[in-house]
Amino acid sequence: MSANPEYSSPTHPQPKALEGFGSINRYWDKRMGLYAAKILPGEFYVSTHGEMIVTVLGSCVSACVRDRVNGVGGMNHFMLPAQHESANVNPDFTGAARYGNWAMEYLINAVLKNGGIRKNLEVKLFGGGRVLSGKGQMDVGKQNIEFILHYLDQENISVAVQDLGGMFPRKVLYFPDTGSVKVRKLKTTTNNVVFEREESYAKTINSTPTQGDIELF
Numbered sequence: 001m002s003a004n005p006e007y008s009s010p011t012h013p014q015p016k017a018l019e020g021f022g023s024i025n026r027y028w029d030k031r032m033g034l035y036a037a038k039i040l041p042g043e044f045y046v047s048t049h050g051e052m053i054v055t056v057l058g059s060c061v062s063a064c065v066r067d068r069v070n071g072v073g074g075m076n077h078f079m080l081p082a083q084h085e086s087a088n089v090n091p092d093f094t095g096a097a098r099y100g101n102w103a104m105e106y107l108i109n110a111v112l113k114n115g116g117i118r119k120n121l122e123v124k125l126f127g128g129g130r131v132l133s134g135k136g137q138m139d140v141g142k143q144n145i146e147f148i149l150h151y152l153d154q155e156n157i158s159v160a161v162q163d164l165g166g167m168f169p170r171k172v173l174y175f176p177d178t179g180s181v182k183v184r185k186l187k188t189t190t191n192n193v194v195f196e197r198e199e200s201y202a203k204t205i206n207s208t209p210t211q212g213d214i215e216l217f
Contacts, residue, residue, distance in 0.1 A: 009035075015049035018114055026051075032173075039077050042098035046074030046110040046176075053174045056186070057127035059141035061100065061148050061164070064124040065107050066176045067116035073176030074111055078103035080140070081147035100147045122179055123152060125162040126172045141165065 008014055009028040014035055017026065021037075024045050029036040029052060036052040037045040041060055045053050053075040055062055066073020076097065083099040096102040112118060125148055128141040145164045152159060163170070163183055173182040 015047075015051065018046055018048065018110075020110070021045055029054075036173075039075060041077050041079045042096075042103075044074060044076035044097055044103060044107045044110070046072065046107070046114055048072045048114055048177075050175075050177045053176065054172070056169060056171050058129055058131040058169045059127070059139075059144060061125060061127040061141075061144040062172055062174075063104060063107065063148060064126070064172075064174045064176070064179075064181065065111055066122050066179055067111060067120040068122040068179060069120045070115050070117065071177040072111055072115045073122075073174075073179070074107055075172075075174050075176070076103040076107045078144070081143045100144060100151065104148075104151055121157060122160050123157055124160055124174075124179070124181060125149075125164055126170055126181070126183060128164040129166050129168055129170065131167070131169055 012028070012035070014026065014028070017024065017037075024043060025038045025040075027036055027038070028034075032052060034050065034052055036054050037047065038054045039045050040055070047053065048071065053064075055075065055077045057077065060077055060079050062075050062077050064073065064075045078100045079098040080100065082101040083096070097106050108118075108121070111121070128145040128148075130139055130141050142165070149159070160179075161181070166185070169186040171184040171186060175181070
């Protein structure tokens, strides 16, 4: 992909992805002037290169986890709260990361594997909106929020910043080297992709920030 001028910079060579992340969609963001990795539901990405990580969240939740001293960090994007280890899922299959428990384990382990230290971890949380308002719809966002807060409490990991709940999808830009975040609430979007995705999630499950930590854009 880096050979395509639409996805690369002629003056800034694309940094090599860390082991295991070569399949993630990465591109040159002309507006921000740096390389970005776009993650979809069930994916996660870790970087040590000053890249930006981008995702769009409806009822899903993303945890942004980094070592605030060493600058290695990443983001996940999980769809559903948890799947127990006894369930019929192969933990080596990337689709398992659509569940919060696997997504958190994968992300934290990848940060630690690439130079992070557990005592230095900084966590910021986003998403969990109630974007489906149909009568009788299960509030997946609320379940995801309850899961992630309980998970981090059990792991004795504090939350530095959270922007959770509400009625709107979010676009999140995360910069793991600095920990800065830009969040846009998609209140007037005409793109139905997020809502259609949430409808699919619902079927599957049934069978104000401070001191510049989050910048609204």
